Amino acid sequence: MENIKDLINNYLLVKKDDTDLFDVLHFVQSQIGCIPEDIQKFIAARMCLELSEVHEVIEISSSFQEKKQISVTVCSGSGCTMKGSMEILGIISKELGVNLNDEDKSVFLTVKNCFKACSYGVNIEVNGELFHNVTVSTLGRVLEKIKFYY
Ligand code: FES
Structure with missing residues (x-):
């Protein structure tokens, strides 16, 4: 990509x-x-x-917006946690060099307690786009999307 x-x-x-x-x-x-x-x-x-x-x-020019934070939200509900969401959260944090809820970075990494799509977990939202069935081995597609904005 x-x-x-x-x-x-x-x-x-x-x-x-x-x-x-x-x-x-x-x-x-x-x-x-x-x-x-x-x-x-x-x-x-x-x-x-x-x-x-x-x-x-x-x-x-008023048509240009200079800054925008990339929002990344990892599900911390029990269904996704059981499927490894906290491990995935740790990998994202390390890969991007950001801590949870740090508003000073270009990526704002946070958690949400359930996206109401538990059967499709692990769920991760990037700037409003929801990624389903994320695993450690498929996390690359989410990271690619995040890095697209860099
Ligand atoms: S526990 Fe993750 S969507 Fe419900």
Whole structure:
């Protein structure tokens, strides 16, 4: 699965010289709903611009949203816990370098006591998208989705 940086690279390759910063920022906004700081740095480097130029364009246009936290919620209900949700929570925390309920990170990792989909557990929600039947061995698809937003 491609992440947003791959998509930006592809976008710039297709557009070649026929694009400007405003186009690229609109493209990113349409893909992930915001333009996080690390993506601004990536765009600046990729387009040989100063980061301040990217900031300036974002600030003067109300159509761009600079920051957005990625929300990841792991089910802590008894059904999912019995299927290993707490082990999966630990892996996500370690893989992303975030602690539970830490609001200062770009990923907000939290738990919820049952999504009312117990027979499909382990259930994990990423920005409103619910993943079912997650196991340690299938966790990669959830991590890919989370990392897409980076
Ligand atoms: S226990 Fe996880 S959805 Fe109910």
